Amino acid sequence: xxxxxxxxxxxxxxxxxxxxxxxxxxxxxxxxxxxxxxxxxxxxxxxxxxxxxxxxxxxxxxxxxxxxxxxxxxxxxxxxxxxxxxxxxxxxxxxxxxxxxxxxxxxxxxxxxxxxxxxxxxxxxxxxxxxxxxxxxxxxxxxxxxxxxxxxxxxxxxxxxxxxxxxxxxxxxxxxxxxxxxxxxxxxxxxxxxxxxxxxxxxxxxxxxxxxxxxxxxxxxxxxxxxxxxxxxxxxxxxxxxxxxxxxxxxxxxxxxxxxxxxxxxxxxxxxxxxxxxx
Numbered sequence: 001x002x003x004x005x006x007x008x009x010x011x012x013x014x015x016x017x018x019x020x021x022x023x024x025x026x027x028x029x030x031x032x033x034x035x036x037x038x039x040x041x042x043x044x045x046x047x048x049x050x051x052x053x054x055x056x057x058x059x060x061x062x063x064x065x066x067x068x069x070x071x072x073x074x075x076x077x078x079x080x081x082x083x084x085x086x087x088x089x090x091x092x093x094x095x096x097x098x099x100x101x102x103x104x105x106x107x108x109x110x111x112x113x114x115x116x117x118x119x120x121x122x123x124x125x126x127x128x129x130x131x132x133x134x135x136x137x138x139x140x141x142x143x144x145x146x147x148x149x150x151x152x153x154x155x156x157x158x159x160x161x162x163x164x165x166x167x168x169x170x171x172x173x174x175x176x177x178x179x180x181x182x183x184x185x186x187x188x189x190x191x192x193x194x195x196x197x198x199x200x201x202x203x204x205x206x207x208x209x210x211x212x213x214x215x216x217x218x219x220x221x222x223x224x225x226x227x228x229x230x231x232x233x234x235x236x237x238x239x240x241x242x243x244x245x246x247x248x249x250x251x252x253x254x255x256x257x258x259x260x261x262x263x264x265x266x267x268x269x270x271x272x273x274x275x276x277x278x279x
Contacts, residue, residue, distance in 0.1 A: 003230030006222045007238035013219035015245025021212040022246070023254075024205060031192040032201040033209040034075055038185035040213020041220070045178045048221065054173015064176025065183055067164035072187020074098075074157025080195065081150030093148060095128045097155015099240035102163040106233035113233055120275025121237045123268050130265025131244045162223065162236045170228040177220055237272070244269045 017037070025033045056064075078094055103121060107113075113121065161180070168176050192199035201207055219239070226235040244266055251258045258266075 003226045003234055004238060006226035006229065007235045008241070010219040010222035010226060010235075010239040011242040012245050013215045013222060014239065014242035016249065017212040017215035017219065018242065018246045019249040019253075020208060020215070024208045024212075028203055028206050029198065031188070031197040031199040032203075032206040033212070034188045035185065035192070035199040036201055036207055036209030037213040037216065038075070038181060038188050040210035041216045042178065042181040042185055042213070043210075044214045044217030045174055045181050045220070048174040048217070049178055052173050054171055054175060056168075056172040056175045060168050060172040060176045061179055063164045063167045064179040067161045067177075068180040068183025069187070070157045070160030070162075070164060071180055071184035072157070072191075074154045074161060075184060075188055076191035077150045077154040077157060080191075081154060093129075093151030094154035094158060095240050095243050096125055097152060098158035098162060099124060099128060099237045101156065101159025102166055102236035103233040105163045106166070106231055106236070109232075111231045111233050113231060116275050117231075117234060120272040121233065123275065124237050124241065124272040127265045127268030127272060128240060128243055130261045131247050131269060159236075162239065163232070165220065165224060166227045166232040166236070168224060174221070174224075177224070180220075181217075241269050241272065 021033055021037055074094065081094075099121075165177070165180070189199050191197075201209075219242075223235060223239050226239070247258070247262055247266070
């Protein structure tokens with residue numbers, strides 16, 4: 001049960017982080033918001049490391065750096081997808097990929113979830129897809145194709161993030177996660193420069209990305225604790241339910257319409273939580 005609560009806490013934190021980052025990005029530019037978010041995550045992780053240093057090994061740091069490659073790659077393709085495609089395509093595909101890769105790795109490496117947990121995990125996949133989708137408007141075939149590719153790549157990146165962080169054991173502390181956040185920040189800067197974007201914040205509102213980054217740090221910590229308390233496959237799938245909370249926030253705060261498919265997706269996400277908790 002503790003694994004379930006921690007993983008859901010990670011999903012809530014990620015969902016709130018994405019909501020704040022998304023709202024600010026709409027008003028400014030995605031690149032400075034992404035950079036300040038990574039900076040906030042780095043600051044938060046450094047603070048945790050000073051308080052809880054742990055005893056990390058070189059292997060743990062290596063996993064942390066690999067996770068940073070996944071985080072940076074996922075962020076790059078997620079924002080590129082938002083820029084050239086539809087969020088309704090990029091977000092669901094990336095969330096499903098983020099759940100599938102670590103869950104598959106967990107099963108391959110010997111984890112054996114119960115039948116009820118398996119049912120919940122399988123139900124989560126269409127739930128994540130539906131809750132993140134937006135109704136299509138008009139003929140946007142070329143944008144859909146572009147968004148689909150970027151969503152797949154972003155999902156692989158975030159899946160690598162979860163899978164690599166899942167290898168950092170209890171007692172290693174948060175030093176390895178500092179490397180994750182630093183590499184992620186460097187990746188965003190490099191991507192922005194390659195795509196001719198400006199990652200430097202020029203407006204005060206863009207520094208709200210720091211809040212999103214601190215929330216992302218909270219999510220990473222909750223995910224690590226969930227992984228250390230239970231199965232990687234369960235922790236990854238539940239954490240990947242974060243689009244449900246983003247959609248709920250958009251509905252409650254921005255008064256965006258909750259479409260029928262999203263309502264079905266939220267119901268499936270609820271089924272996932274119940275199955276995993278009872279399993």
